[in-house]
Amino acid sequence: MIRIAIDAMGGDFGPEPIVAGVVEALKDTNFSAVLVGDSNAIKPLIPTHLLKNITFVKANEVVSMSDGATDALKRKDSTIYKSIELLRNKEVDAVVSAGHSGATMSLATLRVGRLKNVARPAIATLMPNSKDTTTLVLDVGANVDCKSEHLFQFAVMGEVYSKQILNRETPRVGLLSNGEEASKGNEVSKEAFSLISRLDSFVGNVEGNQVFDGSVDVVVCDGFIGNILLKTSEGVADAIGKIIKKQITKSPLAIAGSVLMKKVFKKLKKQVSYDEYGGAPLIGVNGCVIISHGKSNAKAIKNAVFQAINFANSDINKTIEEELSNFVR
Amino acid sequence: MIRIAIDAMGGDFGPEPIVAGVVEALKDTNFSAVLVGDSNAIKPLIPTHLLKNITFVKANEVVSMSDGATDALKRKDSTIYKSIELLRNKEVDAVVSAGHSGATMSLATLRVGRLKNVARPAIATLMPNSKDTTTLVLDVGANVDCKSEHLFQFAVMGEVYSKQILNRETPRVGLLSNGEEASKGNEVSKEAFSLISRLDSFVGNVEGNQVFDGSVDVVVCDGFIGNILLKTSEGVADAIGKIIKKQITKSPLAIAGSVLMKKVFKKLKKQVSYDEYGGAPLIGVNGCVIISHGKSNAKAIKNAVFQAINFANSDINKTIEEELSNFVR
Known part of the structure; x- marks a missing residue:
């Protein structure tokens, strides 16, 4: 059975939505949940009949959003540190955290380690699109200054993730640029263009729209631009x-109209809401780490747990290593 | 009277919308229009009573969107080249072009020249916001690889434009980054942060939202990111x-609702439409050049002409030079 460690305290709203999300997930799927945090605060939130699927690991601190990511290494009694240690020691198969994303990333990279031939793990996120599917964008925040070979690795990681987790048989991978033509781009992206051209899945430069x-x-960019795109x-x-x-509100007619259109707006909200997509996988570390939004509600956590289960059940890390090894000089 | 050269042929839809826009502008304001292109094609589009405000300059070629920007220098019989030459020779006070923006920018920079202490002219654009005002973003495409001092110059140019053309008494200037904290940013943006901090108008890093x-x-970024933000x-x-x-379309109720909300959607479309904002000023060249969207309709061209008149009537170029001279080492 897949074992998933969940940082139960790291989110902006404390343990309630996180634990509620895990409980929801347990109702739908069979997995073993390891809740990391203050068990006195967590246990009362769990229905008794589900306790058999849950173990508790004590951690007394929470890395707060104002802490530096680099301090996280010293905070050995924090929920994130302990969650990542469980993964490092192979006591769990995956980690889900809605805590400090920089800390999660640094700890995962430094304590669990990177995949072979991956220089920089990347955070990938799913964006809704007008074709009712999703577009995977990476990196969206892990790496602000990237070299072309990092962007190439992101392309491979995105391609493999898209195939194995999103079930796209022949994913189309694009490089984010300021124009579709091959001649467009900045210094780094032009270099990356020629590196990524070695992949059959590469369709060339793509624009923001x-x-x-x-x-x-799949859309490839550095984490600085990925964050700007997201925001x-x-x-x-x-x-x-x-x-x-x-x-x-300026017109009674429009108010009436909006009432009739309520379902449409609800559907739109659902389609563009990150709750539906759960968390963002950190791809490129030697394990499975899902980074959730600090403001995650129960639904978002539930979906993040499902994502973690899919990831942990897949061969994605092995495939990434194999694909990248084809391009090592 | 302000004299404005308009590249009458450069847009994606030929001379019709461009000339129609100039005609609309002439109905509202007094200025002298210089239409550059094939006068045989242009003249029939103009009502006889307006001909007294218009002169014609013959140009036999159009730089097409597939041409390289650098070729533009050799295309001396093109509408863009001739429009820019009129500005260079002080035969007009401003140029409006919906043609090849790269060509317009290169020609303006190389033939008309840069302002003192400006290393790179920038294209600035107005974005609508939820406060019913606009946000000026620069650069949005002229410079894909920027150094920190270029971003600093963009900040000064944006500040002055915002004051003089958009009538913001104390404009707030932000640097686009991956987080609001001063510690956020990539290598170049962090350096730029400390340079721009010398301006009283600087409010720090801002995020995409x-x-x-x-x-x-005012939001400052390099042209690669600016283009991605726009798209x-x-x-x-x-x-x-x-x-x-x-x-x-999936529900009769929603259809009824949308009919009642028609005005709301129309208003929204108007508010987010670039037609309303005309063109994007190229700031930093020693003159006034407004770059319009290739797909500009008559309204967009009319507004671009108004923008050119405001710009040409202002002291913005002199003020930019003065402000920048305070920071020259």
């Missing part, structure tokens, strides 16, 4: 929502 | 529109 039109399965898309969706709301 | 929430007036926001808006449409 192609993340949302379903024309590619920009949140910002646009939010602004559109606000403008619509403001306009609606 | 802040472009759309009205919390800053990403177009892509998100487009995807949301498509998802809503798809959902609406």
Whole structure:
């Protein structure tokens, strides 16, 4: 049975939504949950009949959002540190954390280690698109300064993830750039273009809008740009929502219209909500680590746990190592 | 009277929308229009009573979107080349072009020249936000690889433009980054942070969503990222529109609702449409050049002409030179 360690305290809202998400997941699937944190606070949140699927590991500290990621290595009694140690010691198959993402990433990279031929693990995230599917974008925050070979590795990792976890038989991999033409790009992305061209899955440069039109399965960029892309898309969706709301309240007719359209807006919200996608896998470490949003609700955690189960059940890490070994000079 | 050269042939849809935009502008404001292109094609599009405000300059070629920007220098009989030459020779006060933006930028930079202490002119664009104002973003495509001092110059140029053209008394200037904290950023942006900190208007790092929430007036980034930001926001808006449409057609109630909300959607479309904002000023060249979208309609061109008039009537170029001279070592 797959064993998953969950940092029960790291999220912005304390243990409640995290534990509730794990409970929801346990109702749907069989796995062994290891909850890391203050068991006195956690245990009362769990229905008695589910306790048999859960073990508890005590950790007395939480790395807070204001802490530096590098301090995390010293915080050996923190929920993240202990969760990652369980993975390192092979006591669990995967970790899910909604805590400090930088700390999770550093600890996973340094304590669990990287896959062979992977210089930099990347955080990958699923973005909704207008074709009712999703686009995998990586990196979205782990690596702010990237070299072309890092972007190449992200392309391979994204391709394999897309195949094995998202079941895309022949994923189309694009490199984020300022134009579709091969001549477009900055210094690093132009170099990366020629490296990634060695992959059959590579469809060339893609522009920002192609993340949302379903024309590619994987979009590769550095973590600085990936973070900006993520926040920009949140910002646009939010602004559109606000403008619509403001306009609606100005007219009784529009209010009536919005009531009739309630289901449409609900469906839209569902489609663009990160809850549906769970967490973001950290790809490239020698294990399975799912990084969830600090503001995750129970549904997001439940989906993150499902993601962890799929990841841990797959051969993705082995395949990434094999694929990359074909390109080692 | 302000004299404006308009590249009448460079847009994706030929001379019709461009000339129609100039005609609309002439109905509202007094200026002298110089239409550059094939006068046989252009003249029939102009009502006789407006001909007195228009002169024609013959140019037999159009730089096409597939041409390289660097070839533009040799295409001396092109509409863009001739428009820029008019500015260089001070026969006009401003140029508006919906043609090849790279060519326009190279020609303006090389033939008209840069302002003193400006290493790289930048293309600035106005983005709508949820506070019903606009956010100025620069650079959005002119410079894909930037050093920190270029970003600093963009900050000064954006600040001055925001003050003088957008009438923001105390503009708030932000540096686009992967987090608000001063410690966030990539190598170049961290260096730029400390340079831009010398400006009183600097509010620190901003994230992608802040472009759309009205919390800053100016957002500084390199042209690679600026282009991605622009295309990403177009892509998100487009995807949301498509998802809503798809959902609406699934239910008669929702169709009725959407009819009642028609005005709201129209208002939204107007608010997020680039037509309203005209073109993007190329800031940092020793003159006034407005770069319009290749797909500009008459309204976009009309607004670009108004922008050119405001720019040419301002002291912005002189002020930028003065401000930058305070920081020259």
